[in-house]
Amino acid sequence: MSAPVTLFGKEYPADGNTNTPPSIQAKVGRNLHLQKDHPLATLREIIETHFKGFTRIQPESPVVTVFQNFDELGFAPDHPGRSLTDSYYLNKEHMLRTHTSAHEVEAYKTGADAFLIAADVYRRDEIDSSHYPVFHQMEGMRHWDVTDVKQLTEQLRAENAKLAEELAACPIEITDISNVGPENPLQECHDPELATEMAQNLKHSLNGMIFKLFGHITADGQPLKVRWIDAFFPWTSPSFEVEVWYNDEWLEILGCGVVVQKTLERGGVGHKSGWAFGLGLERIAMVLFDIPDIRLFWSQDPRFLSQFKQGEITAFKPYSKYPPCYKDMSFWLPEETQEGIKPWHENDYCEVVRDVAGDLVENVTLIDDFTHPKTGKRSLCYRLNYRSMDRSLNNEEVNALQDKVVGRVVKEMGIEMR
Ligand code: PHE
Numbered sequence: 001m002s003a004p005v006t007l008f009g010k011e012y013p014a015d016g017n018t019n020t021p022p023s024i025q026a027k028v029g030r031n032l033h034l035q036k037d038h039p040l041a042t043l044r045e046i047i048e049t050h051f052k053g054f055t056r057i058q059p060e061s062p063v064v065t066v067f068q069n070f071d072e073l074g075f076a077p078d079h080p081g082r083s084l085t086d087s088y089y090l091n092k093e094h095m096l097r098t099h100t101s102a103h104e105v106e107a108y109k110t111g112a113d114a115f116l117i118a119a120d121v122y123r124r125d126e127i128d129s130s131h132y133p134v135f136h137q138m139e140g141m142r143h144w145d146v147t148d149v150k151q152l153t154e155q156l157r158a159e160n161a162k163l164a165e166e167l168a169a170c171p172i173e174i175t176d177i178s179n180v181g182p183e184n185p186l187q188e189c190h191d192p193e194l195a196t197e198m199a200q201n202l203k204h205s206l207n208g209m210i211f212k213l214f215g216h217i218t219a220d221g222q223p224l225k226v227r228w229i230d231a232f233f234p235w236t237s238p239s240f241e242v243e244v245w246y247n248d249e250w251l252e253i254l255g256c257g258v259v260v261q262k263t264l265e266r267g268g269v270g271h272k273s274g275w276a277f278g279l280g281l282e283r284i285a286m287v288l289f290d291i292p293d294i295r296l297f298w299s300q301d302p303r304f305l306s307q308f309k310q311g312e313i314t315a316f317k318p319y320s321k322y323p324p325c326y327k328d329m330s331f332w333l334p335e336e337t338q339e340g341i342k343p344w345h346e347n348d349y350c351e352v353v354r355d356v357a358g359d360l361v362e363n364v365t366l367i368d369d370f371t372h373p374k375t376g377k378r379s380l381c382y383r384l385n386y387r388s389m390d391r392s393l394n395n396e397e398v399n400a401l402q403d404k405v406v407g408r409v410v411k412e413m414g415i416e417m418r
Helices: 039-050 100-109 149-168 192-217 261-266 281-288 294-298 346-360 395-413
Strands: 005-007 010-012 055-057 063-065 094-096 114-122 134-145 172-176 224-230 236-246 249-259 272-280 325-332 361-371 378-386
Touching (some): 039 192, 100 114, 192 272, 192 281, 249 261, 346 378
Antiparallel strands (some): 005 010, 224 236, 236 249
């Protein structure tokens, strides 16, 4: 993996951090959120309609500096998200953005007061029906000139009263168990009354958006249930997460908060204050369009794409399923650290599986984890479930994939097959 990576005509020289395989590079530029009729594009559009007058920003390349993705937003130097097991690096300086927040500061620099950023983001992660290494996020920010604190507080109070009235007329039940206080404080540099109105404006705006998105799924006469809880993000305070009650559980929808003043200063707008939120489009689209597997978003099969029409939310009708094919893989982990072999991490293993099998792998589950009582050697067994969305796989083909995975993990991860 030491070849330089070229993306959007720019070459990024490889170094010890380079860990973006060709299978991931191939996803760059697909822009599902911009593809007409695609569920992700419809969802993006509905959100854009809710936030009228917001300036839309479409960063072309997903490559950002590590500084933009993390440091500029105040992530600690040892934040786990920075690790090579969690993020895709082109080299020590450049990476594929892990969230749309990586573009907040440059957006502030454009001088507008309200923004929406929709883009593809990249994270190394587990393999299951709701995780994929590339997904799409939408970021929204709004801020105001705070020179006249009193006037702005009044203005927001009036706007908030109006928004509250609109929400009161909707069948939505909002529970707010967030707790602004020492653990999740208002910022000292903010006027507390004004900051409270800003947080309120954030909450009303997002509750309205959530009702627009989910209001129709509660057909059984029940109001839509929404819950606000405390959260932590290095560039917002106070910070919140919003959850929606769906299929008998709380589904996390988005993260948000009042933007840390230092972040706005970095964007050259220290005289303004406001809020920001970020949400994942796939998670919401899976609910709204009844899409059972996140890989379907990437399908180029007309049986998937032709089902949807721009601007319309319709339930996905599954097309013929193909049989799964399980292959188990048991191995011993290396006993001690070996030259050139990184410590074991499941994400690295999954990365190799993805690189070899691409979308032909449906899930990877640990089915046995055993440490030998005498030797202390640890053995793991993973079940790899191969299944294509579009065709039947034959045993030979799956065996060949499995052999290839074995060959690579033995070589790259220092494991010993059992
Ligand atoms: N970027 C955050 C995430 O990916 C979400 C977020 C955006 C939180 C903006 C606060 C403000 O989880």
